[in-house]
Amino acid sequence: MRTENLKKAKRIVIKIGSRVLTCEDNGLDLDLIDGLAAEVATLREDGHEVIIVSSGAVAAGRRELGIEGRPRSIPQKQAAAAIGQSHLMRTYEEAFGRFGHKVAQILLTRDDLANRLRFLNARATLDTLLSFGVIPVINENDTVVVDEIKFGDNDNLSALVTNLAEAHLLVILTDIDGFYDSDPRANPDARLIHLVKSVTRETERAAGGSASTVGTGGMVTKLAAAKKAAQSGVPTLMVNGKVPGILTEAFAGREVGTLFLPARESLNRRKHWIAHTLKPSGRIIVDDGARAVLARQGKSLLPSGVVRVEGEFDRGACVRVCGPDEIEVARGLVDYSHAEIERILGHRSGEIETILGYKYGDEIIHRDNLVIL
The missing domain is CATH 2.30.130.10 (PUA domain)
Incomplete structure (x- = not known):
């Protein structure tokens, strides 16, 4: 089942969290990004189309500004994003360029997807970029976003992009091995669950919050993303992005991380847009x-x-x-x-x-x- 779900996924959305992209000093982990670029390049060579939803702009920018911890105000966050976004894209461009792949930056707000015409235009742009062999790198437009038009976190954004792009698989790279029946940071006996058939209330209760100073999403937001993807008929794979070669292992059929199965009865694309994109x-x-x-x-x-x-x-x-x-x-x-x-x-x-x-x-x-x- 796992191998079948992954192998048949022609178009893949890969969400990379801030905690995966940053190292101990909260700067971008260049070695890790190079490794991920190599794995994504292999996926492209195997015939998969890849869209990246990337966090990390604020984390990269705040280091340039000398801000410790999370930015204390919205203007600070937006200033950090303005500096960090260009730094983040340059890093991706250099990493993927080593393998002969081009990247393109797309910055979105909820308004961009809530308007049906702009939603369809964004889809056409993604289709065109992918047809040229370009790897789109999507992030929320933190520089201008306000509460009324924000996605809230990139886990949510990745699920909406999965529907927008009509992708066949969502991969969430996080800093733990997958979904556990309790918080592994607090409970050493926590058990990794390799297969989740559906996200139930019991599943949601097992999820904890975010304890990170560089990310906005915890396990709760990742489960919500998997649930939204499932409702559009798409499976979600959650794996530890800090582990070298994790994508290669996953697509080779090894039982790593947690696979969330799609719903038996999925929403059509328009109803998914109504349910999850519109405010x-x-x-x-x-x-x-x-x-x-x-x-x-x-x-x-x-x-x-x-x-x-x-x-x-x-x-x-x-x-x-x-x-x-x-x-x-x-x-x-x-x-x-x-x-x-x-x-x-x-x-x-x-x-x-x-x-x-x-x-x-x-x-x-x-x-x-x-x-x-």
Whole structure:
């Protein structure tokens, strides 16, 4: 199963974390990057297309600025990113250049992927670069990003890029050997789990937080990335990027790291985009009957099942759909604004035109634009 999942993956996204890329003095580990470049070059020669999602810009830049620990303010982080990004790309360019490969820098914010037209344009750019044999190196645009448009961490970004690029495999390089049933740093008896069939609540509870001064993601964010990739039908391999030759071992079929299997029923690319890339603008609270119909039958959301609306949003916005207990059960694109929904909630679809004086459709969210969570 492991060998089959890896060998058939023509297009691969490899996420490299800050803790993998940096050495003890928090500078870039040049020897490690050279080694990874050699392994990626071998993957390219074997017919795989490779996209890299790389952390490390802030870590590289803060060293240049003389900042110890994490930057203390957003301007400090953005300044470090501005300096570190060029340093990081130069390092990649030199490392891959030794093997005759070119790299290209792509900096993204959530806005770039939330806009469907820009999303598709980014996909076309990736396809074109890969067709020319170039290795794209993607990072969040930390120099200009603010909370409203940030991905939060590169684990999340790597899962979204996997969907964007229509990749067949996500590889997460971290600084431990894979996913354990408890934190191996705190528990010497922690057991490495080589195969995870699905990310359950029990799996998530076994994950700990980040204890690093150079990274933003811990095991929780890596599990979330694996779960998002699984929902688009893509397996995730988590391995220790600090181990020389780890990618070669993995693709040779050796049981290293942890393989997360794809979901049996995956979301199509557009619904994955709705569920994981768009940032919800508000909430729609529905009654028990509507929640049951949505969850069990995959029907559209009608105004008759809506209890109340929270937040302000326009037609076409992404919103959360929650039950009476306020637990989110679905997410989707609305056909009516918050003000319009407040007027028609609780009414039958046949009454919409009478109440509003016009009608876009019978549904508040059509099932084609609705993702059950």
